[in-house]
Amino acid sequence: MQIEELSGTELAGKIVLEGQVHGESGRGRVCEKPSMGTKEKNRKNGAEGKKQAVARPEAEQVKEEGMGDEIVREFLLESNENLDRLDRELVSLEKDPRNRETLSSIFRTIHTIKGTCGFLAFGKLESVAHAGESLLSLLRDGAIELTPERTTALLSLVDAVRQMLGSIERSGNEGGRNDGELIETLKRLQKDSEVKEVNEVKEKKSPVRVAVSKTENGEDAEHAEKREEAAGPPKQLGKILVEMGTVTPEDVAYAVQKQLEGDKRSIGEILVERGMLKSQDLMAAVQVQLAARSAVSESSIRVDVVLLDRLMNLVGELVLARNQILLHTQGVQDAGLAASGQRLNLITSELQEGVMKTRMQPIGNIWSKFPRTVRDVAMSCGKSVRIEMEGKETELDKTIIEAIKDPLTHLVRNSVDHGIETPEKRVQAGKSEEGLLLLRAYHEGGQVNIEIRDDGAGLNTEKIKKKAVQRRLITTEQAERMSEDEACNLIFLAGFSTAEAVTNVSGRGVGMDVVKTNIEKIGGTVQVQTRAGSGTTVKMKIPLTVAIIPALLVTSGGERFAIPQVNLLELVRIKEQNVEKRLERVQGAPVYRLRGQLLPLVNLNDELRLEGGKTKEDGGVNIIVLQADARHFGLVVDQVNDTEEIVVKPLNKQLKSIRSFAGATILGDGRVALILDVRGLAESAGILDVRHEEEAEHELKSEMTDMGSPEKQSLLVFENRAGSRMAIELSMVARLEEFPRESVEKTGELEVVQYRGKIMPLIRVEGMLETENAGTKNAAGERPVQVVVYTDGELTVGLVVEQILDIVEEKVVLQQPAKRPGVRGTMVIQKKVTDLLDVMELIRMNRGKESVVGEG
């Protein structure tokens, strides 16, 4: 993972910060203006360039220099936002064609665009928008109904407007488009035979709608727009009045009717005149309406992403400076300084959180494009698909949102194109005609999970295997041994596509592997599950942010290096006396036998040609087991230091060419440390190489087995003093430590040790559980205490165990429910009965002990 200069690629566009009024939590929420494609953004980036472009002489429409630029830019920004909303609203309108509110909103948007175009003298744009507006006004009045044909025409109108806006942004004019045909279509659709008697429409209607539907077909747009202004956004006066309880809906209906009959006054005036409303009440309602308007506009501002990035960087620096200060205050006996340090600490953390928040955007921002995408794809392949979304508000860092946009779009298209069957086939299979595409997003364990589920036919694993064999991606034997899940994940291999016919949507042989690469680039994972006949689910796990990552710090050759935790599998330490025995060589190449498998070893000192400055504490060997693509390998380092959250910084251009480094970071002491690029390191060490392709595939296969069953968890298996096997989830384990027996101290009944400047309580597993009493194996009195350090937020405890046995990947299937407190249940691991512990429960039990001590 080569870390690119972040600021270069991701900044662009603007961010709208919304204040209290919108954010449910009261905190600022960021919604990027989703309309601009990357290209457009890059263009935006050079604000200077754009200014010039707009002001070019041939842009005759810009009449006032300077002033005109500003207006045009505002117009572009605003219109782009509006167009995106139009896409969404048109699609939702198709489902609910009589939703007057949506129709009105669409009408308003088009009208605004048309109006501004007229003002800025974009004639073509205006005429296109006008044609659309006329059609919409008929639709809104119920004179004609929304047919798929009309929706398509309106959507292509949106596309045409978007293209012209793009052209205006690029060159200052509308471009050489000829929209005569589109305008013709829009006009034809106003008049065709489908015009129906509105009264035929049988539906429970509100009085307002009845009133509207009585209007003449030919009502012209100008009139309509006036009415629109009267009932303008954000909330209609009539509605407010009804809500306030001062008038009845019938009164409002009456007033609207009056207006339609040609009364030019506002609803409020009509009502007051008729004596239905007191003028004080009217004033109050108008106040409410105005307040709502200004609240929307004043509580959000646009902020340049460049500025946010700078803020983010500065906060990163502040965090580092804070770390340094805290480091210094530790040695100083000054209460005042300590207190100030503490305050600084808190404020910095809060500030960091706040700035991170400004970069967070709800995933709904990118999802909002999908209804249109789904509709277009479904139309083009004659399918009917409904899209549902759960967890739209789930927030992700802007950089990540940008990075997953394309992969997600691809997956959605894929699902509609290949996943969901045609209506006929669906009916044959006993399903409803309409297919369902479900998008889900939710937070889990510091990551965001995104699922794309369809209820289509599922993947044909036999076909996939055959294809993979045909394409020589796997061998026939491998195919035979493969499980369903493994076979599914073959679609992520490069050069794989099962679509029999290449459609214009997908099936070009690129795609899924690109999706996978892109997701992995930002530290995420993707996997697919399928059930024949009932659908396919693609699951992604995405980190919340890329700027700050957890990393393991190691020392080698006198320098410190950071290894991203994503690549880290486990740490192995070979004691000095065992080195000879445990480190073996294959023709001179060092290997280590890790649970029966030979793990190739790479010495970091050799790999980076680091000489001198040996920092080894003793003759032991530290092996960091890493994963690069599908390969596992052991990296031998002098010293393993600690884990730390690091801020990733890009390397200078001239150092980027060194593949072994992914970037650099500044550590708590202000020194720079290089971040290792595990993949690059593996490549330069020859771990990832064509010669190993076969093995890699084998690895990939076993890898996929693991991936295929998501319920699998890593468990740490250990033995307690009574000799019974126990396990806890590895995700809860921070570290494994050894303490000399004499360092165990007592406070009351509790056993504690001093650990990293803190007092860590120890929990003796066998003491807490009512197993055979401790001391059965007391012979091991002098041996150091083996402690599993468990961390959950601020809480750190040590579980005292007799011996660490292994780390296993197992599906957690509890054979027996818990019988004792502190045990979640019993299961079979490696053919032996093992108790799965409930550490939280154990901690609570231990606390109980503490309070007893307190009372006694």
Added chain:
Amino acid sequence: MSERRQFCTFWMGQRLYGVPVEEVQEVMRGQAMTRVPLAGSAVRGLINLRGKIVTAIDLRKGLGLGEERIKGPLMNVVVSNKAYTVSFLVDAIGDVLEVSEEAFEDVPETLQGEARKLVAGVYKLPNGLLHVLDAEKCVQTGDSGRKEAAE
């Protein structure tokens, strides 16, 4: 009168070098440096410049200077423009000198090798010569690490 230019000058060995003053961001005393393994020999390491990670480049070898150096801590001359920020490691900082364009001369043809690329020319001072460095080229010497590492 001919045009006058200002140079930030510094010493490496017994020679006086300079870069245009507008390219110099700041001058600092020696900083803690982190070595970059596999990088070219000109890259001495990375320094933390108020949160920005900057590559420190030692031009000594490229300029054909020996190990001989002026006593005292190494100084960093941080050169910055839109494309890059790097730090040149030098022995000592000189004055900011204002020189007349008339005093400029190209490097003599007899100067060959890498130094020819790095030195843009010299200004004749009353008491010696001021070697003007081509910052752009100097930054690129850091790149040579690519070739060395590839081998």
